[in-house]
Amino acid sequence: MNLSHIKTVEDLKHYLYLAMQLEHATIPVYTTALYSIVPGSNPDASHILRVVAVEEMLHLTLVANMLNAIGGKPDLTRKGFVPTFPTALPDGETDFEVSLMKFSQEAVETFCKIERPGAVAEGTSRHRKKVSKGAQLAPVPHDDSLSFYSIGEFYEEIRHGFDNLYKEMGDKLFCGDPKRQATAEYYYSGGGELFAVTDIKSAEAAINLIAVQGEGLGGAIYDNEGELSHYYRFDQLRRGRYYQKGDKSHEPTGPTFSVDWTAVYPLKTNTRLADLTGSKELYDAAAAFNRLYADFLKQLTAAYNGDPALLIKAVHSMFHVRDGILQLMHNRIPGSDSLNASPTFEIGGV
Amino acid sequence: MIFPEGATRRTSVKAASETLYDAVIVGSGISGTIIALQLSQVGKRVLILEAGPAEDATISGYENYMQRFYGTAEKDNQAPFPPNPNAPMPRSPGVKKIAAGETDASNYIVQKGPFATDSVYTRVLGGTTMHWEAKTPRFLPEDFAMQQQFSLGIDWPLDYDQLEPYYRQAEHEFGVSGDVEEQKLLGLRFPPGYVYPMLKMPHSYLDQKVDEGLRGTSVELDGKQYDLRIRSFPQGRNGIPNPAYDNGKGFVPVGAVSTHQVDAGERCQGNNNCVPLCPVQAKYHAGKTLSKALQTGLVDILPQSVASKVNVDAASGKVTGIELKHYRSPDSPHHETVTVKGKLFVLGANAIENARLMLASGLHGSSGLVGKNLMDHAYLLCWGLMPEVCGTMRGTNVTGGIVGLRGGSFRKQQAAFAMDIHNDGWGWATGAPMSDVEMLVDERNKFGTDLRKALIDQVSRQLLLAFMVEVLPETGNSVTVNPRYTDALGNPRPIVTYNIPEYTMKGVAYARDFSKLLFQRLGAEDFTHYDPSDYGYATYNGIGYSIRGGNHLAGTHLMGTKKEKSVVNSHQQCWDHDNLYLVGGGSMPSIGTANITPTIAALCFRSAKHMIAQLS
Numbered sequence: 001m002n003l004s005h006i007k008t009v010e011d012l013k014h015y016l017y018l019a020m021q022l023e024h025a026t027i028p029v030y031t032t033a034l035y036s037i038v039p040g041s042n043p044d045a046s047h048i049l050r051v052v053a054v055e056e057m058l059h060l061t062l063v064a065n066m067l068n069a070i071g072g073k074p075d076l077t078r079k080g081f082v083p084t085f086p087t088a089l090p091d092g093e094t095d096f097e098v099s100l101m102k103f104s105q106e107a108v109e110t111f112c113k114i115e116r117p118g119a120v121a122e123g124t125s126r127h128r129k130k131v132s133k134g135a136q137l138a139p140v141p142h143d144d145s146l147s148f149y150s151i152g153e154f155y156e157e158i159r160h161g162f163d164n165l166y167k168e169m170g171d172k173l174f175c176g177d178p179k180r181q182a183t184a185e186y187y188y189s190g191g192g193e194l195f196a197v198t199d200i201k202s203a204e205a206a207i208n209l210i211a212v213q214g215e216g217l218g219g220a221i222y223d224n225e226g227e228l229s230h231y232y233r234f235d236q237l238r239r240g241r242y243y244q245k246g247d248k249s250h251e252p253t254g255p256t257f258s259v260d261w262t263a264v265y266p267l268k269t270n271t272r273l274a275d276l277t278g279s280k281e282l283y284d285a286a287a288a289f290n291r292l293y294a295d296f297l298k299q300l301t302a303a304y305n306g307d308p309a310l311l312i313k314a315v316h317s318m319f320h321v322r323d324g325i326l327q328l329m330h331n332r333i334p335g336s337d338s339l340n341a342s343p344t345f346e347i348g349g350v
Numbered sequence: 351m352i353f354p355e356g357a358t359r360r361t362s363v364k365a366a367s368e369t370l371y372d373a374v375i376v377g378s379g380i381s382g383t384i385i386a387l388q389l390s391q392v393g394k395r396v397l398i399l400e401a402g403p404a405e406d407a408t409i410s411g412y413e414n415y416m417q418r419f420y421g422t423a424e425k426d427n428q429a430p431f432p433p434n435p436n437a438p439m440p441r442s443p444g445v446k447k448i449a450a451g452e453t454d455a456s457n458y459i460v461q462k463g464p465f466a467t468d469s470v471y472t473r474v475l476g477g478t479t480m481h482w483e484a485k486t487p488r489f490l491p492e493d494f495a496m497q498q499q500f501s502l503g504i505d506w507p508l509d510y511d512q513l514e515p516y517y518r519q520a521e522h523e524f525g526v527s528g529d530v531e532e533q534k535l536l537g538l539r540f541p542p543g544y545v546y547p548m549l550k551m552p553h554s555y556l557d558q559k560v561d562e563g564l565r566g567t568s569v570e571l572d573g574k575q576y577d578l579r580i581r582s583f584p585q586g587r588n589g590i591p592n593p594a595y596d597n598g599k600g601f602v603p604v605g606a607v608s609t610h611q612v613d614a615g616e617r618c619q620g621n622n623n624c625v626p627l628c629p630v631q632a633k634y635h636a637g638k639t640l641s642k643a644l645q646t647g648l649v650d651i652l653p654q655s656v657a658s659k660v661n662v663d664a665a666s667g668k669v670t671g672i673e674l675k676h677y678r679s680p681d682s683p684h685h686e687t688v689t690v691k692g693k694l695f696v697l698g699a700n701a702i703e704n705a706r707l708m709l710a711s712g713l714h715g716s717s718g719l720v721g722k723n724l725m726d727h728a729y730l731l732c733w734g735l736m737p738e739v740c741g742t743m744r745g746t747n748v749t750g751g752i753v754g755l756r757g758g759s760f761r762k763q764q765a766a767f768a769m770d771i772h773n774d775g776w777g778w779a780t781g782a783p784m785s786d787v788e789m790l791v792d793e794r795n796k797f798g799t800d801l802r803k804a805l806i807d808q809v810s811r812q813l814l815l816a817f818m819v820e821v822l823p824e825t826g827n828s829v830t831v832n833p834r835y836t837d838a839l840g841n842p843r844p845i846v847t848y849n850i851p852e853y854t855m856k857g858v859a860y861a862r863d864f865s866k867l868l869f870q871r872l873g874a875e876d877f878t879h880y881d882p883s884d885y886g887y888a889t890y891n892g893i894g895y896s897i898r899g900g901n902h903l904a905g906t907h908l909m910g911t912k913k914e915k916s917v918v919n920s921h922q923q924c925w926d927h928d929n930l931y932l933v934g935g936g937s938m939p940s941i942g943t944a945n946i947t948p949t950i951a952a953l954c955f956r957s958a959k960h961m962i963a964q965l966s
Contacts, residue, residue, distance in 0.1 A: 040417050040420075043409060043410040044410065045411045047409060047614060050614075051612070051613045051614075054613075080847050128704075134428070172583070184591075185549075185590045185591070185593075188603075188616045188617040223906075227611070227613075228611055242609075242610035242611075243611075244610070254355070254609070255355050255408065255608050255609045255610050319619075
């Protein structure tokens with residue numbers, strides 16, 4: 001019962017836009033947790049969060065490559081590209097909420113859910129009735145009442161979309177200008193390499209990299225490049241122990257480490273600008289951060305639209321983003337019962 | 351790069367002392383790790399003795415160095431590394447001016463002067479490459495034949511072309527970023543089509559502004575014109591891999607060392623903290639090579655083990671073992687003394703420590719040259735303020751400079767130099783930017799936004815030119831030992847007698863005039879001043895200059911073609927003891943105007959081949 005809903009190139013472009021939105025949405029979530037860790041403490045946790053966030057940037061860029069390959073125009077500046085947190089993600093029969101929150105055991109459980117989507121049973125629909133009321137990441141376009149069963153199924157839909165359209169159109173599907181592709185020299189990742197998407201083979205490879213490394217599809221601990229998948233990277237935080245090659249799921253045997261759950265700034269979960277009106281300085285800083293982040297998205301959009309070398313400059317911007325986040329997190333919200341501020345990521349249309 | 355967990359505990363003092371290794375290596379720095387890697391890769395069993403504590407190198411340990419650096423007021427080269435009285439290290443902030451006839455024994459290196467050196471080396475896992483800046487220029491062909499070319503100094507027993515393939519091996523090991531085309535000057539040759547593993551580090555904005563200001567300027571020296579083109583330095587830090595490397599196979603950068611997959615350090619981020627420590631391990635350090643060597647499973651490492659004596663069989667001249675002092679904790683001098691044995695022995699400590707260990711063992715060499723001919727680059731610093739904001743402090747410490755005066759017929763009369771454009775402000779000369787904060791607060795009463803603006807205006811216009819001036823071997827410049835001066839374990843400390851030769855001072859004086867020309871062309875205000883009370887103050891022709899050490903220690907066991915005139919042969923094999931190799935800067939008969947580590951690495955790759963042949 002898995003008839004593809006992707007019938008035209010325009011459908012596929014829209015799905016890829018939604019995929020970019022999904023990949024990007026994890027970045028505010030992971031970086032909020034990462035920078036809530038008191039500098040100098042929790043080196044292990046910091047590195048785990050950092051690598052996953054960096055690899056989400058890789059996935060985002062790979063999706064942009066896919067979209068460029070079929071003649072699309074990646075646009076991270078569209079209104080609503082950055083979700084309003086908390087936001088819902090499908091997780092099998094139900095949804096779960098993703099919040100901008102400090103590094104904590106609860107946050108790690110959410111991250112594990114993000115990174116390990118379930119697959120539907122063979123022969124059943126990858127859609128189900130939508131549970132949550134509000135907006136949801138990776139929605140089913142054109143049908144508000146439906147939801148994908150999981151993120152994994154959302155990517156399966158894209159995979160089938162590519163396959164079907166390729167059968168129909170052949171290489172004409174890949175009509176994009178290869179110069180718009182961002183390739184390895186413009187990007188360094190924690191693990192996994194950026195590559196150009198120019199044909200069905202490279203499109204498949206991109207989906208596989210995202211699905212296996214990011215979403216842990218197939219249950220493999222390591223991906224084909226020998227990189228630990230995101231679910232298992234986070235699982236290490238639950239267990240205080242690293243995986244190494246040859247390990248079984250949930251039984252890491254590598255070096256042990258400890259996590260200090262208390263060496264974390266007490267952030268207000270899902271801080272909104274409206275929460276900061278009691279302090280002009282904090283409010284201004286949070287608003288300035290949102291402008292800075294909007295500029296960063298603009299810069300990425302330009303990079304994905306024919307100027308991939310801008311990705312190198314975007315690295316500078318990411319340092320500014322970090323500094324902006326730290327500035328907010330190191331400050332108490334007046335009258336908030338001892339909670340610190342946090343970036344609000346309230347980005348309208350850019 | 352995975353450092354195998356438990357690798358530093360694979361053996362114990364007892365087990366190691368009962369094993370006959372193929373090779374026992376003293377030191378886990380650049381020389382020792384390259385040789386350990388080469389030997390273990392062909393199945394040889396190796397023991398490395400490390401003087402410092404060496405827990406499994408996981409990323410949090412490295413980051414503890416960073417935290418220590420952040421928390422220390424004095425940001426010198428050794429700031430990240432904890433003091434250890436059992437394996438003490440020289441530190442530059444302790445260096446004092448030495449009055450005539452005086453000996454300063456207040457620091458680890460006992461200094462007899464007359465010149466007080468502030469050169470240092472680091473006694474931790476990875477050695478001095480932990481704090482090196484990682485510039486990787488090669489020596490010029492003429493540097494190998496100073497006597498032949500200029501009737502000065504001492505010739506090497508090998509030439510540039512013989513060492514060339516090993517330079518390429520070293521460049522692979524470091525993961526050098528650079529542009530070969532820019533290096534092709536003054537006779538530097540590369541095989542056709544050769545490129546570095548990674549593309550060159552982009553020039554800093556400051557480099558570009560200096561280049562712009564100097565375009566069209568040239569100087570005349572010994573009747574020849576030299577242009578002042580700014581060229582990039584090749585460097586051992588991760589950049590963009592060059593797809594053309596290795597006949598189109600490309601290159602995969604080696605990132606941070608850890609006992610688990612960490613995926614950090616694959617690219618330089620421009621933190622401008624290369625010295626004393628790259629925060630992300632994008633800079634090469636010998637820990638990367640050590641990790642690879644440990645992965646073979648054939649390399650043991652004994653930490654907290656200070657080599658104290660080389661035992662020699664009087665009849666055969668062969669080394670029979672190395673005595674070491676193993677301490678339980680850096681906090682206590684309590685130790686046990688054991689002897690370890692191998693078929694070959696390699697001293698890879700550094701030019702001062704190798705000589706110290708030989709002399710402490712009563713081994714002066716039949717030439718009497720062990721410890722003699724100590725060399726180190728003399729650095730002259732000149733600093734000015736650019737007329738406009740030049741973005742100083744963005745990018746790596748140094749990306750470019752003037753290297754056209756590294757060679758030429760003028761070397762008959764005066765020392766050559768290479769000039770770095772320092773992208774980290776006046777720090778080396780004045781302690782900036784901290785000194786700027788103090789000045790703006792105390793003298794100009796700045797605070798808040800004003801202070802921030804004034805700091806940006808001040809610091810981002812700073813231009814520091816560092817002239818690396820060559821020093822030739824002189825037997826009077828030396829390392830000795832004396833039982834009067836010992837460390838916590840009772841090992842004799844090195845005693846250094848050092849003077850800056852006149853040939854070098856001529857180069858220094860020329861460099862200072864050269865800097866004035868540059869500042870004038872750039873419209874930069876010259877703030878250079880040398881204080882007679884400075885420990886590195888030296889005069890030439892009635893004018894004073896402050897000289898800094900380069901941490902490029904060399905010459906104390908130099909190589910040659912004759913037993914009577916050198917300590918080791920071209921394979922760094924000791925003339926007197928054929929199963930002993932003294933490796934590193936100490937083997938070099940000249941240091942030219944290039945940072946010495948790439949040449950040390952090249953020599954060690956070459957020597958390792960000889961050792962393997964000797965073992966089979």
